[in-house]
Amino acid sequence: MPWHQILTLPFLIAILTAGIRLAVPVLLAVLGEIITQLSGVMNLGLEGVMLMGALAGFATTVTLETANLDPTLAAWVGLAAGAGAGMVMGLLMAVLAITCRTDQVVAGITLVLLGQSLSTYFYRAFPALTQARVSGISSWPIPGLADLPFVGRVLFNHNPVVYLSGLLVILCGWLLYRSNWGLLMRATGEHPAAVESSGMDVTRIRYLCTLVGSGLAGLGGAVLTVVQLNLFIEGITAGRGWIAIALVYFSRWHPSLALAGALLFGVADALQFRLQALGSEDIPYEFFLMLPYGLTLIVLASCRLRDKTPTALGIPYVKGDR
């Protein structure tokens, strides 16, 4: 290994900066899944939801760019389309899990398979997507802060999506654990009958949470293709949906820990990219590819979570059943 290239400050800065950027898609999906799960629905279909969001976001951006729309505007509309596609997938999940009361594990896996095959189908059906590249959203260094040594380069030299995601973590934390709304949501995941007898509609709350959660996951997928990689290929999310589900357990349903988990994954991912690029005779590159996933596994195995799981998670609610 070329250690003299790795153990340097520029390398560290590059890794951390890229790590933050790469954390965003996973972070959005984790936040979404936290919202969904706290209301009592387990959406294991994130991988499929993210893929559909990634495709819809990218295809929308490409189409708008071809129509000579301003590339930045096209990218924002693309992100919205990604979130929309996520919500459509979420609606499917909600109908299966909440209305039809199917087993949520099976429904989630079905959603993954659907997302994978549908995105592949559309990708192959429109060859234009194969060659297309989009310009995305350029970075916006925060005036004043971006010039700080080290911190400025790492934290304040990103595109607006990164900043917005950071704000979203704070907003989610407040909404879930400080607002009357969040109280109601969490009660729905803990004891739905209590919510029903308080005069609230369990079905409606769960639908809403599943839709918002999937919308965020779809947005995460779109960020990946539209803003970060600027292209789409089959299976581009590469397991990020599954990672997000693992990180939900790591986060103990708390947005701040979700941020920590997502950053860990992002930094490991950035490191893996760089190490691959540097190359090594001793270690096959596949091992670098494994790094973020292996790390997530280790982190997950080392955390205890039993007493934080929402009590009614994954259990369909039958009215009048208590």
Next chain:
Amino acid sequence: MIDITKRFPGVVANQGVNFAVQGGEIHGLLGENGAGKTTLMNILCGLYRPDQGQIQLQGRPVQFHRPADAIAAGIGMVHQHFQLVERFTVAENLVLGERKQLWRDNPKRLHQRLRQLASRYGLDLDPAMPVWQLSVGQQQRVEILKALYRQARVLILDEPTAVLTPQETQGLIATLQQLAAQGTSIIFISHKLNEVLAVCDRITVLRDGQTMGTVAAADCDTHRLAEMMVGREVDFTRPERASRDRPEPRLRLEAVSVQGHHQRPALDAISLTVHSGEIVGIAGVDGNGQRELEEVIVGLRPPNQGTIHSQGTLAHIPSDRYTMGLIGAFSVTENLLLRDYRYPPFQRRGMLRPKVMAQQAMTLVNDYLVRTPSVQTPSRQLSGGNAQKVVIARELSRQPQVILAAQPTRGLDVGAIDYVHAQLMAQRDAGAAILLISTELDEILRLCDRIAVLYEGQIVGWANAATANVNHLGLMMAGKHPPETLSIPMAHDR
């Protein structure tokens, strides 16, 4: 409520029920299990909609499409199974569903406000406590306060005393009387006659979904009420028992301890002996180690310390008949032969013999009066009483020497309870040693020869059933030692 009718697939739960409550009165709603009390109240609080009939509030007809409508109209219900989020604090449970503002009040101010509200109604509660740390009686107070917080003027309590000790029941009654004096109307649902007579101003009796009449508590007694409720005379006396000859110890527990959650022992050095021909009762409020005691005796859970000696066949009537006693998807036949299917004549060379099995099942169904469409019917389709009869038929037909009966009459109606009691007494007279774990003090007093009180995993005292005093038992059930009953283990227990 005028002329209320509600049908469910296969049953008419309420038929032309009339029911009226006045301001500031405590109104008893009395009836057996399945008489339609809970259905009627679920209609009143908006969970169900009546097929026919009308609800009037202060003379004006109202329609409740959903629970929110009923809450807005000032109707609050305290369900039998509390509707509280255990992980939340008392305050969080109270404000749950509040939508006037998005952000919550800061906890200090909120707790202050709620503390004032609680003390105005004489309810002693700490709003900052998480609900799972509260006793059952305290949780019930949270439920009552929740209804009052939402400005309930009609308060419905569904079987509120089922989970309380006699002392907690006294406290509840005092609270209810204070509320009624302040103008709240209270509907008190129960199947316990004495209680209803003691608490209520007027009583409405339901039987088979129909109103049997409304009477003033002052000019009524238990016998008249029981007749209205059951439709026949009910015998309240303690049945006489045949004298027993030469009792021998059959089940012996010596200093049995079981580890529970949070490093606390679920059972702490339990010692007891059950002899042939006697029924020993384990009294106590639910959740004090009954489940662990049951499991450790039948071997579902190994004791951490101590030993258990049992002599002869052990029959087990489990506390949860649907998860421990029966396999819901299996037929009545299969459930009846769960213990014996692998012995001849039910198998030959490893193959089951369905005809022989069905024959045996028919015999048992007839002997034990199980009402089932056929012996092929899946057991989950049976009513509670008949499901329990299947368990009893399987367990008692094997001529057990030791019987462990855990909550054997939970959720059964008066007829089925009589039946279960008669079966247990017959087994006792035949010489079986019976350990009865029950949270129903009346049942324990009626059947048992000796009574042990279980509190937080310990036997806190013994009593002789013939001379037992309900008050003392109640104090022990609440973990307090009345000096007179501190230690009277019978001679042969040591």
